[in-house]
Amino acid sequence: MTHQTVGYPARPGLPDDPRANVAEPTPSCPVEIALAALHGRWTTLVIREFLRGDRTFTELRQALPALSDKVLSDRLAHLTEAGVLERRRQPGWPPRVHYALTPHGRRLGPVLQALWDWGVQHRPPVTG
Amino acid sequence: MTHQTVGYPARPGLPDDPRANVAEPTPSCPVEIALAALHGRWTTLVIREFLRGDRTFTELRQALPALSDKVLSDRLAHLTEAGVLERRRQPGWPPRVHYALTPHGRRLGPVLQALWDWGVQHRPPVTG
């Protein structure tokens, strides 16, 4: 366990990668990268919408009515910047912008599933 | 795909659970629960330490020197509250407090692995 230097580790990241040993939060840590992509209120709900299919700005607004234009815009920009979404302006009038998950964004499915599964098993500490 | 109402769904949560359809952020959503547990700077690094074994307050401080006492204390309280850690006062002097992952906390291993795996595959948008 302490001397694993040969071959491929079963767990493909943690033990051997130097980023698994950082002593403080750093943006190059893969876990931080992933959490940064999911960061912010509404972000996971927006991603959920896209896991169900492509969406335009207006469709998202209808699906998440309590989400303000500004924050929705922020989230879309953030997710696009993070490589999760791809943005495509629809030609014609009225202007429509089409968003869809990139291949990388689609791989967030299992990540959210892992989070979901853990949360489902969660039992609030103790009532008595 | 659209009519699955029989038996056990392959994916154990998302399609049928009403919490998968919430229209705004809510603490009862399993994904929110999980992200709430991981929330806050330093939190995942603290969990990483515990995935390697039990720790005392001082041992954590040594492992993460740039983490202030207050925030470390906050994180330990938060993770204990979230059912991730278990706290045990060591008898004797000097007072020591021993922390360890609960079974539920140990199940965060796969979750962090999923986040890691996604982050590892991340390529910053484009350089050119």
Added chain:
DNA sequence: CTGAATCCCTGCCGATACTG
């Protein structure tokens, strides 16, 4: 030794109003 209390500073989120 292991925290709790306090203070300040920063960054997020929401609401509103405005532009191509």
Added chain:
DNA sequence: CAGTATCGGCAGGGATTCAG
């Protein structure tokens, strides 16, 4: 239609100090 600009409130996080 799809955003940007601006402002205010509030919570998070760090440093320091104090307590059991």
